[in-house]
Amino acid sequence: MKPAPFEYHAPESVDDVAGLLAEHGDEAKPLAGGQSLVPMLALRLTRFAHLVDLNRVAALRGVSRDNGSLTVRAMTTQAAVERDAEVARAVPLLARATPLIGHFQIRNRGTVGGSLAHADPASEYPAVALALDATFELVSKSGTTRVAASDFFEGTWQTCIDAQQALVAVHFPVWGGRCGFACEEVARRAGDFALAGAVAAIEVDDAGAVRRAAVGLFGLGPTPLRAHAAEAELIGEPPPTPDGYRALGQLAMRDADPVDDVHASASYRRRVGAHLVARTLASAVEEARQAHDPPGAARAR
Template sequence: MKPAPFRYHAPETPGEVVGLLGEWGDEAKVIAGGQSLVPMLALRLASFGHLVDLRRLDELRGIERRDDDTVWVGAATTQAAVQRSEEVRAAVPLLARATQLIGHFQIRSRGTVGGSLAHADAAAEYPAVALTLDAELEAMSPRGRRTIPAATFLKGVWTTALAEDELLTGVRFPVWSGRCGFAVEEFARRSGDFAIAGATVALRVDPAGRLDRCAISLFGLGPTARRATVAETAQLGTDPLGTDAEDIGRLATEDLDSVPSDLHGSAPYRIRVGAAMVARAWHGAVQEALHD
């Protein structure tokens, strides 16, 4: 099939973009890499009267270490650029490790950080990473600029806190310090497929060897990525060597609701897989934190 007719725009500044979004409202859609949007348009799962292309907006690309101990990644930065970045590997290792799991290299060469976050696919890696690290997303509109915590950005299936006239401009990922460990695990039918279930884990141990910071996120197990707050709270202050990873996996997934059931697997199957992914990621993160 072919997309429904639309008018194409290629503005040169973020101000022009939000002006178009403000003018056309829900009839306008931003396109960056197009790796998710173009197939939806081709299958007519979505239709917009105006497509606003970000390809000329160089100021939305780049990776920078900021003075406030964050790494800023421009929304139009490609996933391939993130994967190549030494800065990301050193300062935000969870983001680097999740990136290599996204699709295939052809997809990563076009797909963007902001596009993945704004698309908000429940099985995507970047929303889970942003949640785990308590990232902050920067947006602008005709009303000005604002910062949206990752915890409130994701609303549901393909739904975020962005207003119709808002443009996602960048993401700030906090840099964790101390004895930290990070891991991401996912299960997919084939390499490059969307995950049936996945988990991200970030943790830190204090000088006494106790956990003083812990974050666990799940993806592919509901309408959006979500934090496993009950499991996180239960582990704070504990000796990570004395915990059972499989118990943590079960605790992280025991209160899930709205787990999808489809041709890729039933809800109970996805929950079992999700628990296993949490356990694997937990073990990997603990090993890294204690042997760093």
Template sequence: MKPAPFAYHAPAGAAEAAALLADLGEDAKAIAGGQSLVPMLALRLAVPEHLVDLRRVDELRGIEERDGTVRIGAGTTQAAIGRSATVARGVPLLARATPLIGHFQIRNRGTLGGSLAHADAAAEYPAVALALDARIETLSPRGTGTIDAAAFFTGLWTTALEPDELLTGVAFPVWTGRRGFAVEEFARRGGDFALAGAAVAVELDGDDRVRRCAIGLFGLGSTPLRARAAEAAATGEVAADIDADDVGSAATASLESVPSDLHASAGHRTRVGAAVVARAWRRAIREAADA
């Protein structure tokens, strides 16, 4: 199939893009790298009357560390994130998730903002943003704003963005101290969307107790999920006394609406989810203990 007809707009700046989205309303879609939207257009799963192309908006790109965060422009490509020493140092979880996204051709065009705005529950970046309590930055004719990642993903392929809001950047808090990070997923083939995945961050204190931890899940619901019960159970415990398999079981014990389709049943996805959480937990704890 071919996309339905649409009017094409190529703004030169973020303010112009936001104004276009406000004027055109729900009949418009913003496109960045197009790695998610273009296939949807071709299949006519999305039929916007207007397409607002963000490729010329240079101010949406860039990576910088400031005030205890790494701020990444929404238009920054996944390939650029993967190459960034600033991201590798300040947000290792994001750096480690990046090579798992599709193939290098996709990462060369796909963007951070596009991945978050598309809000695919099986994608890596939304789960990382949720696990790290990232702040989503927005721009509209009403001004600038921020949305906590915990409130950003509202349903399947839906977010808290208003029709007139443009996603401009994401601020990731920098974890310090004895920290460890790991991303694990299971996919049938390299580059496929994961049947289930986990993004884990851990910080240990001087006595090897878990000072804080975060477990983000993907592929296990209609949105990325946070395993808060498992996090709470592990926090304050001596790392060596925590059974990783118990963490995996706790992380998946209360899952609701786990997808069931031709790729895997809900039960299989849940079991795989517990296994990848346990594997990521072991890696993250080992890295933190050695820090």
């Protein structure tokens, strides 16, 4: 379990990162927290002639809020997100998903950008980004590009980032009004990748009817997924009954495409996925109905 030989680069600016990626193309790979890439290199499941370590690029760290969105720069660690009060106020779903990622040691190294660019379909952040319609900011030598989350994830461990580009930031819309959020998953052990998981974001109007709904699925297909049919069913309606939530869970599984592996069967994932969608929706709707606070001030749990 020793990686194949590679050349190590440690640039300190985004320009230098873009320059190295332009120079080495698909022989280079950006190294973020290394929590997935390094084991894959050690197992020789993948190899790159050049590793471009982003850890010394100070401009790639930090969180800021402006104009209704929260910008999380790519090298912000999961541990930093977990502790950040602004994240908890502005994008509660991101804050609540974070403790489910690995173990604290992993979150100390793992980064928001690394997790999203790795695009494991069973991980939490891709589903959060997709559900909230986040925007991905990519930089290459030829400039900056913004990509919608719906166009970002292309397959298991595959995104639209090309070999010359680096993910530098993710912009999460801040939901206003009476909102509620929930993230739940079933994993074999604490910290494992989810067998199935769901995130839900709900806004209700003054009458308590659902105004906005977003449901993200993870571990339930080759990429993170949106349960569009279930979302459409909710919007404009009063809060569902328990049976109604169960039916929405079933409906959400129309958008799922899970697989069998050593940990669980596809049918298990569907059944549990439906259950988790029902639970997260019920929890998010209830939180939204309880919310009287101004926009963006939903309580962190």
